[in-house]
Amino acid sequence: MPEGPELHLASCYINTVCAGLIFSGKVEKSEVSKNPEVLFESDAYLISATSRGKEIKLTLTPLKEEKNTLPGRGKDREGLSQNGLQQPMDIVFRFGMSGSFKLASGAELPKHAHLRFYTKESPHRALCFVDIRRFGRWEVHGTWQLDRGPCVMLEYEKFRENVLRNLSDKAFNKPICEALLNQKFFNGIGNYLRAEILYRLKIPPFEKARTVLEALQHRKQSPDLTLSKKVKLKRENPDLLELCHAVPMEVIHIGGKGYSPEPSDDAAAFEEWLQCYCVPGMRSLRDGNGRTIWFQGEPGPMAPKGEKSRKRRLRVNADPEPPSPKVTKPVPTRSSKGSSSQEKVAKRSGRKKGKEPVQGAKNVKANEARKPNARSRRKASTSQESPTSEAPAADRKRQASDRRSTGAATAAPRSRRVKAE
């Protein structure tokens, strides 16, 4: 679920579904989670949420000044004042690769629900932190992580200043595509957003970040224009930092959960929204950290040497007109869903995935449309399109950033899996 928009949508979800809901009792953690216990207990409390970049903060607020009557009860709780009252508590979450929140029936909890807040009502329900891969973290009495910058969505001006005032930072020695993932400056940007943002401006992903950003420092605007003209100009020609705000805002306005595996009208709309990330016909490379960057056109001067540009036939995304990025696209305000779903699907499956050749084209066997949502994988991993690459095969070490080594190490994990959740 998790780049900035997904975190923000999660906070909206929580505030919506928990509005007027009263929670009660203890907070329950799954056995398998290595995150800290949440020693909070109250007879009646409320839950609200706020987000900042890729973090979300839940606030638990006890309702009345309920006294802790039972002796001994809650002795191990945190946040108790001297007289035994449960104080409000903040918990800050990061979502890892798969975190999300869901209000579910207390009787049948979702799989991988690692933290549960139960409602007071008779058939209990539970607000659950669901996290399949368990890369997510929470901190009791948490605060926004100190070395993360201002939120690209909710603190745009501060975010912009923080970048432009610190261009001498070594973070900007890196390629722009890598700098965009640095949460110290781009809190909220993740892998699909960086691709979509760079694509809108056709900035080569491996252009040096400082080079790209220095150009924005003194955007001299002709002083003779009227204010409204300036505004219009700006809206129609957003620069990179403006897009770091506007692009994630587009996702928020689609609604739903943003990037999510759960099928829904909104999920379909999101897929439709993607113009570059995982889109057939786009190129991709591994960046310096082994993450896949999707782009179109030239990789740029700092591109990893000897890397192969793989084209994949992936998803059955839309992507109507070929390569022209729609920079200004007005916010697609939540429309009457319901009917839209059907036509969307029809539309998309009927769509040819447009443009074709991207350089070394090769014999890329075009995307045979898979079923929607199917992110078809692979084509050539080690067999890459070698001929074009100037690098000897030996050089491409398989960036295994997210992989368990094969071979000897596999036995252990296997057995651990047994202890299901």
Add this chain to the structure above:
DNA sequence: CGTCCACGTCTAC
């Protein structure tokens, strides 16, 4: 069956 891949941090050489 096995391999590769995924929306992200973390921390240990």
Add this chain to the structure above:
DNA sequence: TAGACCTGGACGG
């Protein structure tokens, strides 16, 4: 700058 941390879907044999 490699791994580590995890589960599960897609695909290949």
